[in-house]
Amino acid sequence: MSDARVQYLVTRFFEGSITVTEKEELAAWVNQAEGDDVLKKELEEAWERYEPDAALKEQADPALDRIIGNLYANAGEAAAGNAVPARFRFLKRFAAAAAILLVAGAGMYYWYNSGSKQETVTAAITNDVPPGSTKAVLTLSNGQQIVLDSAANGILAQQGGTSISKQAGGQIVYNANGETAGETLYNTMSTPRGGEYQLTLPDGTKAWLNAASSITYPTAFTGSERNVQITGEVYLEVAKDKRKSFLVQVNDVKLEVLGTHFNVNAYGDDKIVRTTLLEGSVKVNAGGSSRVISPGQQAKVARGGTMTVDANVNIAETMAWKNGRFVFEGAPIETVMRQLSRWYDVEVQAVEDIDDLFFVDVPRNKKISDVLKALELTGKVKFKIEGKKIMILK
Template sequence: MDQERIKYLLQQFRKQQLTAAEDQELQTLFNDETSADLVRSTLGSMMQQLSMPGQASGQPDWEAMSEQILATDRIASNPPVKNNTKYRRLFIRTAAAAALLACISTAAWFWFRPADKAPSSTIAMEVIPPASIRPGMNGAILTLDDNSQVSLDSAGNGLIADQQGAKVVLQNGALVYDGKEAKAIAWNRMSTPRGRQFHLTLSDGTRVWLNAASSIRYPTRFQGKTRKVEISGEVYFEVANQASSPFIVSMRNGNSVEVLGTSFNLNTYEDESAIRATLLEGSVRVASGNFKSIVLEPGQQAEMGTEKIRVNNADIPKVMAWKNGVFDFEGAGLDEVMRQLSRWYDVEVLYEKNIVPNIKFGGKMSRNMQFENMLKALEMSKVKVKLDNRKLIIQP
């Protein structure tokens, strides 16, 4: 790829005259580590030749421009606005593009914004630097049968505990139970604080993933006719198939899921409007209070609230985005977006005057995105935010 071609693509992007093929070509350049140096040097020479009235000299900031270039649906028209709901788009960035951005630093939006639009002077982000806000990471607290606790945030591989003969071992960042030599049943509890996630394998081979602010209570060895666990928050299961021993997950408010061998996700956060059980593979029976239980088919989602169980077709990629390292905000309201960010970045979200702006979002973002870049993305989406230590205040 020669420099003239890169220069042409960047110029066409600025003028909003890229064809679909050229748009894909430019995205590919941003995602290709081998072209990063050439793109950077080309941009640098173009910026040196550019006069920006009213702008102080200095390095350009690629934040807004890169989000636009890397948006896979950028060319498509925005969804129609209904009921005065504002629609915003947030976009995911690849690791290669993020590395390129890190090399360039502070404000090319003023050059790469649409030529007929001036930068907004009404959208401002007031930031009081936090102590240290980072994306979530792997980590959890393991509570043993005697109520003693082990932090798994920085524990190394090896034996973590011996529970009545059942071995609890950390292997490559995941907890694994071996209950073959267990003399008696002990109960353990794994909990992930806000800003943490973790993975474990139960003694029957069932694999479990915990999202932030979640927990699971389970025996170190299953025995009897059923395998029972209790959860809170959001948990994804890949249940080991044992036809003679159903796997039962108990949740808040008397809700439960019974399975034989299957893959499913449970969202039971107390600040969500309903408990949601989403089936990926196999078969599960969902029970809620005195309502008639329902058997789900793959691709279906059950909502359990104060009314009867409601079954809908599930958006599987969106449901499983958290496990795959992504925020999927397609069709999400601002309050839903803020709940997810609050759990993952461990910040408290407050709404000034108790007013939640009526904004719908679309697109995806990496859960590895640094918090300051997340704030910039919100600001570019015209969400007014103020950060005071670990309190994120949303302004009307």
């Protein structure tokens, strides 16, 4: 590939405007090296010839700082501001090229060159596992349960003055007929392990549920507040209504919003409630304290109510599930396998003595063997599949 073409693709990569075809071309170029040393040499030479504009460097440097920060944290090494360990220095020498190595080279290139690489994968498979799918159960106020993935399109039920319908795309929508007097009725939508679903609440708020998640809400928002409760992971695009605040209860954490886009991750096995803001503002209340977070920030509330705010969260990694992907940028194996376990509804053998961080970007619509192969191509871990049990081999 010519130097000019590499420069063009690198620029498109960081601007976020690169097409699927161009990404395949770039990943193929990354993958053509025979080994890491050769690849690093090629990337260094490309970076030496490539001079990004100031705006591009502003995007590249924080990205690499975050990656290096994750490496520091994992290794228990010097805090930011101290000398960078020798093995990390090359990252800062060619930020864009290194990012391509980490993002495109550590897993993504599997999808574009699997033919030449698959013989290196050792995952033993006796029964492959398909990916999760669109499925959920809707529990009505009277306890009746409707299995949504098998329900026919059209009106599913009538709850007070509100009708519930399933649209052609599978989404559930609530439509009020204007009659709001009477008892407040509550519904709950829940997804199983291996399921996801989309819902439009009575006020027009859109909700996306990840696997093993739920949201409980009234069939009509009649008071001065719109209250919902969630478990698991839910992304919300809240309909604007200045007269009615939108309140989300997550365990002992309470979120206050007016109109905003945010993601809440509150799985019990993570032990931390993470609220990530994409648009608008959210006030997070927990443990007797409160913080207002801005777009691009993430509030983390540990058990006991201790709250911290990450001002430089990786939005692409946080929202990957909603966009149909697994994205890990410096994630420990425990984080990776928790996500795979929920989406594929599999049991994962206890993880021990694996301190590596994983940089992988793969689609969620692949069989689990394909995802495990991408992880194996990092050279850090191997897997064995037996039915719905995943064993990690070091």
